[in-house]
Amino acid sequence: MARTLPQDWLDGSRKSLSVSRDLGLRGDYPSTLAIYVVGKTRNLDWRYLPAEEEDPRPFAGRTNQGKGKRKYETGSTHTDDPWEAGKTAIASSIARRQHRLRQLEGQQVDREHSLAVYWETWIARQASKTRPNATRWLRDKSLLWNGTTGIGHQAWATLKSVEHITFQDFDSFFDIVSAHCKAKESLDKRGLSGGSEQERVPLTENCL
DSSP: OOOOOOHHHHTTOOOEEETTTTSOOOSSOOTTOEEEEOTTSSOEEEEEOOOGGGOOSGGGGBSTTTTSOBOOEEEEEEESOHHHHHHHHHHHHHHHHHHHHHHHHHHHHHHHTBHHHHHHHHHHHHHTSOOTTHHHHHHHHHHHHHSTTOGGGSHHHHHSBGGGOOHHHHHHHHHHHHHHHHHTTOTTSOTTTTOOHHHHHHHHHHHO
8 A cells, every 4th residue: 555645745834755754665775865845846855964974075064164063965856756756865865875985985095195194203203303492393393283273274184185185275274374364463474373374384395
């Protein structure tokens, strides 16, 4: 016997259906998968919220630099029929999940060759060396990485392989540094981060 759709969906007061609970469709797909009405159209889209550990998006899909809510994975079913939409949603969500898992694997490889890995090796080696004012020198260098506008706060420094770091990455980073320094009215662009743009470029070269 065919499953009956919920009455609140049929009368238009409900805007989404769970593919598993409401449609009862079987398959190895995300448990949060749902179809929903798009605006005032009759077409149905699909969405699901992936597990955080399976989400390769920046901040696991969270908005506002990781402080906001997580965004759904979404797509179109190109139909207004709930049953057909559900089947399309299943196939599309499985393909999307597999794609994200491949991205995760690639990111793991990138992390193993990220600037952060080279930084940890370099700073540990430098910390073991004897030099004048060693404590202050080490503190200043650490601030270039961990300070308010340190390189270590940039996603590309920890997630990208060094081979994939681009000019645009550095350019946008220096924009952040400059804006911070201007806000602090720092004439020499040192601010609270403990270093200037001119100091950060040699730092990355030293790490490599």
